[in-house]
Amino acid sequence: MKAFVMKEIGQVGFADKPIPRPGPDDAVVRTTSALICTSDSHTVRGGIGPRENLTLGHEAVGVVHDVGSDVKDFRQGDRVLVGAITPDWGSPASQNGYPSQSGGPLGGFKFANSKDGVFAEYFHVNDADANLARIPDGISDESAVYCADMFSTGFMGAEKGDIPIGGTVAVLAQGPVGLMATVGARLRGAGIVIGVESVPRRQSLARAYGADEIVDFTSEDVIERMLDLTQGEGVDTAIEALGADATFQTAVKITKPGGTISNIGYFGEGEFVRIPRVEWGVGMADKTIATGLCPGGRLRMERLLRLLETDRVDPTHMTTHRFPFDEMERAFEVSDKKLEDVIKVLVTF
Amino acid sequence: MKAFVMKEIGQVGFADKPIPRPGPDDAVVRTTSALICTSDSHTVRGGIGPRENLTLGHEAVGVVHDVGSDVKDFRQGDRVLVGAITPDWGSPASQNGYPSQSGGPLGGFKFANSKDGVFAEYFHVNDADANLARIPDGISDESAVYCADMFSTGFMGAEKGDIPIGGTVAVLAQGPVGLMATVGARLRGAGIVIGVESVPRRQSLARAYGADEIVDFTSEDVIERMLDLTQGEGVDTAIEALGADATFQTAVKITKPGGTISNIGYFGEGEFVRIPRVEWGVGMADKTIATGLCPGGRLRMERLLRLLETDRVDPTHMTTHRFPFDEMERAFEVSDKKLEDVIKVLVTF
Amino acid sequence: MKAFVMKEIGQVGFADKPIPRPGPDDAVVRTTSALICTSDSHTVRGGIGPRENLTLGHEAVGVVHDVGSDVKDFRQGDRVLVGAITPDWGSPASQNGYPSQSGGPLGGFKFANSKDGVFAEYFHVNDADANLARIPDGISDESAVYCADMFSTGFMGAEKGDIPIGGTVAVLAQGPVGLMATVGARLRGAGIVIGVESVPRRQSLARAYGADEIVDFTSEDVIERMLDLTQGEGVDTAIEALGADATFQTAVKITKPGGTISNIGYFGEGEFVRIPRVEWGVGMADKTIATGLCPGGRLRMERLLRLLETDRVDPTHMTTHRFPFDEMERAFEVSDKKLEDVIKVLVTF
Amino acid sequence: MKAFVMKEIGQVGFADKPIPRPGPDDAVVRTTSALICTSDSHTVRGGIGPRENLTLGHEAVGVVHDVGSDVKDFRQGDRVLVGAITPDWGSPASQNGYPSQSGGPLGGFKFANSKDGVFAEYFHVNDADANLARIPDGISDESAVYCADMFSTGFMGAEKGDIPIGGTVAVLAQGPVGLMATVGARLRGAGIVIGVESVPRRQSLARAYGADEIVDFTSEDVIERMLDLTQGEGVDTAIEALGADATFQTAVKITKPGGTISNIGYFGEGEFVRIPRVEWGVGMADKTIATGLCPGGRLRMERLLRLLETDRVDPTHMTTHRFPFDEMERAFEVSDKKLEDVIKVLVTF
Secondary structure, X not given: OEEEEEEEOOEEEEEEOOOOOOOOOOEEEEEEEEEEOHHHHHHHOOOOOOOXXXXXXXXXXXXXXXXXXXXXXXXXXXXXXXXOOOOOOOOHHHHOOOHHHOOOOOOOOOEOOOEOOOOEOEEEEOOHHHHEEEOOOOOOHHHHHHHOOHHHHHHHHHHHOOOOOOOEEEEEOOOHHHHHHHHHHHHOOOOEEEEEOOOHHHHHHHHHOOOOEEEOOOOOOHXXXXXXXXXXXXXXXXXXXXXXXXXXXXXXXXXXXXXXEEEOOOOOOOOEEEEEOOOOHHHOOOOEEEOOOOXXXXXXXXXXXXXXXXXXXXXXXXXXXXXXXHHHHHHHHHHHOOHXXXXXXXXXX | OEEEEEEEOOEEEEEEOOOOOOOOOOEEEEEEXXXXXXXXXXXXXXXXOOOOOEEOOOEEEEEEEEEOOOOOOOOOOOEEEEOOOOOOOOOHHHHOOOHHHOOOOOOOOOEOOXXXXXXXXXXXXXXXXXXXXXXXXXXXXXXHHHHOOHHHHHHHHHHHOOOOOOOEEEEEOOOXXXXXXHHHHHHOOOOEEEEEOOOHHHHHHHHHOOOOEEEOOOOOOXXXXXXXXXXXXXXXXXXXXXXXXXXXXXXXXHEEEEEEEEEOOOOOOOOEEEEEOOOOHHXXXXXXXXXXXXXXXXXXXXXXXXXXXXXXXXXXXXXXXEEEHHHHHHHHHHHHXXXXXXXXEEEXX | OEEEEEEEOOEEEEEEOOOOOOOOXXXXXXXXXXXXXXXXXXXXXXXXXXXXXXXXXXXEEEEEEXXXXXXXXXXXXXEEEEOOOOOOOOOHHHHOOOHHHOOOOOOOOOEOOOEOOOOEOEEEEOOHHHHEEEOOOOOOHHHHHHHOOHHHHHHHHHHHOOOOOOOEEEEEOOOHHHHHHHHHHHHOOOOEEEEEOOOHHHHHHHHHOOOOEEEOOOOOOHHHHHXXXXXXXXXXXXXXXXXXXXXXXXXHHHEEEEEEEEEOOOOOOOOEEEEEOOOOHHHOXXXXXXXXXXXXXXXXXXXXXXXXXXXXXXXXXXXXXEEEHHHHHHHHHHXXXXXXXXXXXXXXX | OEEEEEEEOOEXXXXXXXXXXXXXXXXXXXXXXXXXXXXXXXXXXXXXXXXXXXXXXXXXXXXXXXXXXXXXXXXXXXXXXXOOOOOOOOOHHHHOOOHXXXXXXXXXXXXXXXXOOOOEOEEEEOOHHHHEEEOOOOOOHHHHHHHOOHHHHHHHHHHHOOOOOOOEEEEEOOOXXXXXXXXXXXXXXOOEEEEEOOOXXXXXXXXXXXXXXXXXXXXXXXXXXXXXXXXXXOEEEEXXXXXXXXXXXXXXXXXXXXXXXXXXXXXXXXXXXXXXXXXXHHHOOOOEEEOOOOOOOHHHHHHHHHHHHOOOOOHHHHEEEEEEHHHXXXXXXXXXXXXXXXXXXXXXX
């Protein structure tokens, strides 16, 4: 079968690989739609170390091609979604409530990391009964595929942010994950959601997804504006959706004592992420810093799909580009180099 | 001044009372709008014991008429909202995180209980800095007054229900508080909200406020329908918004193991509220039963007002009747006897 | 092999059964020590319905006899503990944080319920890597076996009770699980632990396990005494460790507004468990009712074993009787009929 | 009256001041015992900015000398404890659950910060009913005074650390607050408590207060040792009790994914507190960073006193030095310069 791989650090391209075969608890899925993520770019640049001919991609939907002998709830032909994170549910980390960390830090992140990803005609899913979810009729592949990572990570930012009903929330950066954190903040009942973003297309999508105010850091003092918008108090919750040291510092500064900095950014550089000491109350201002990694699993995916069934959100406004799998090289380039004001690139098989 | 009082159990009418005077931390508010609550009817029927010439009412907005010498943040002429519950914030119960219980069970509930209520030309507010909230320009009195109890109690039902994003929620009874629990479930990100209600007007308001499905217990088996709508699992959260033993039992039955029964009903009758033993998993099914009493206080009210400022919800669809204070007797009768398909009665001063 | 079974409702005795064989993820354990539980008596009396020749018992330790081909962390000869509850970790209930409810209400409870239990020379353990725990050298079988249910259930009562450091806790009934709830309350930092019990031996064990006060309901008014001991406020947490309607009602009554009733009792009788309406604050006193079923799993068991390694508690004071497996009939009778002031009966193989 | 003051940055000494007078809600307390804290040294060195003739000290017990007209629960002659933090309980931060942050970041910290402290013959307490606690007969002044800050801060480190029963906990630095965090970890049911400390006297006190293991960073690799002691996993909870950037980094490194870094250190220096990026899982390892400021208030103090009543802990082992108030200059020097292996200095009046 055809797969789109990271040949080595900095090098991508097609490769031919055998169709995977399922173990007793596993499934093999024939890919129908996939999304390209900035994490794929991080990986290609060496963010998780060297890899050789590793199939990229972790956001996909498809049709069950084959299941192992012990799989009970899925069978060939089922249209399915799989979370970007596919935990080992029996592991100590899962038993501790942190399945994304099963098998070590970020260990639930298997696709395009510890095994081949989803940018291929077929891909393998461990523990199919626990990690697949059936896509209801009436939900398009294009909508469903956004659940895998964009919904799950973005909404987690809001959930871990412990937003009170009517609370004040800032979402720093309105890329795809930040946009979904904006939706997430609305889903948790935020009283005001303030997006920080400078790119016009992202600003306007942020508004469409529920941001009440947009702060443009290129023309305004973010901290001052946040204090203005919150009667001088700072926000209840600041969601860092970029993964940059300076943005993280801003997040700490704009959060009020007793508030939460909820990080969903991937910090790709530097030895440290730095907390500004004074604004952190010399360590005593009750500003909690929460983090996490995209929750996966069948239950999570079913809940996210339900939000599509009941029309809570339409993620497809984020699809700015569509390519067939044959044009994956160009598709990847557009996403990787952030060409043409890209938000998300959908690849169809 | 004119006040509408409970003369004795079963008897209401106007009385003349002196305008109250504030203690050093208090305020006196000139009433502009108030809402009648079914709790007022409970009280008149003797639900909290005998009272003599007690002014009724606990949902009101108005204009500050006078403040005590130690009040810092409010002054004469401020347009203000006061929560139905006005806690003593320094009490042990408040320090414990349960201000509504300050001074004993339900002790934060002072209006029309331990002191005169708000159905009068003026009313007294303890600890003004902590219990009043300024109403922003652009928010009508009629909208704001819904924050005092309807928003705060209804949304609490959702908050204590621990609803996961995309979760399944049933709201049993779609009276005013149930309708706001429906809104609350949407505000917390429920994936499906199922209202139980038989009255057509309430059914249609429930849909308008975000219920995805309506179950009519007069023509359907509620439990069967709930299982159908939740793939046989039961709901994550059942909000009991009636206060009836049979409804409570249904709530326990339709909640899945690991789910929450969140009670916001006022149970006015009987010696017991009964948990069905088997469906409660013989005491071991991880079905939590949560309760509470309408959160009050300035911060809560400010957060609820913010939801009006950002157009999250329009409560005024619940106002089915409007009367001037002079016609309070008729107004009360309409609410008390549930005449003319009433939802909420607004009284203007 | 020899097994001690429930032949039918009301009938127990030995039976001969084949040694079980493990599936790919499973283990078979050679039993070395087991404890008899009052749940076994409930089962024999028909509490979970009819069963035929079902091996009884769910508290055991042993030595790994055989493992399936996919088991990674255990091998023949390992000395192991298995929790009374052996969840399916990938199930939706587990993903939702309630593994004891996997596969339906109380579905994680498999031993002597949906499959043969541990009162046999060998027993089968599903998902060995997730449900077994290695017993550290230096920990006796007799100590370790108490982790399976007594520690896990009793401590859960304290954990779900949300005890604040220095808080006031009542534990109603000081049977084995109540005694361990007493220990649990101490482990969570209770400021005072009040045991309710009338049997002298249990009273004295309760004191030894950390109860600061004992209330004897046969000679004192429990509610009055609790109010006395808590300056009239009621307790922060009441742990119901009996499973009786009257005791549950007392638990609700003695809990202060904002407190938690944490149930670990098995309610074996009656259609309802009844909440006293007025003392529950007509549904509004913020008295949470929490429940659960003995947490199982490797991580839980490892944490409980650690408490033995660091000498936090010695459970063996509860062993009042010891029998070899050959004398299982007498052993069961002693436990079942509560003869000779029994607390727990240890069976050795 | 005589007061021991910070005359200016770097300068301390006695001053004569008038006995304070209570406002209507306040009390004035005649000091009987006080403790010197390293925060006092931070303050004198300019940690909170310049102050002129500010009375130092925030840990004290005494006897009520005078109360305001609205104080209900205390009167002259009552032996009382006051928390180091005396919040405004009606403030938005208190209503939000963070009373220590009332009136702005760390705003509940008034003694020796925004008003005169307790190192004087008399001191003033705002909102006496909410901030004082009666000391039970049988509890010595010397024991009770440890509740004000040492118990409250140290135990908070354990509470915010979200320690599971049987969990693994590291407490980095065993100064007085670290020692009480060690006690706190035991009070929450930690399965193993590992103290990090190099000073022999502190090491031995740590063992006496319940540390199971001591790691000496001057002779061992802390990270390696922690991994050894936790089967390679890292701890569930790391409590930073020093307030140093390097220690904080270690805390992040030794915490397992899904664990909590609970900070109770006061960070007195540097622009940043730095999170090691990779060990923080590039922002995605579910390692929560929690903080707080010594909880105050009557309820908290009553709960802490209860732990003394029931003999849960004896704090007086930390009193290494005792001075009468007349020798306050020497007393302060011993504490400030950490002379003579000092742990805590008790001052009697």
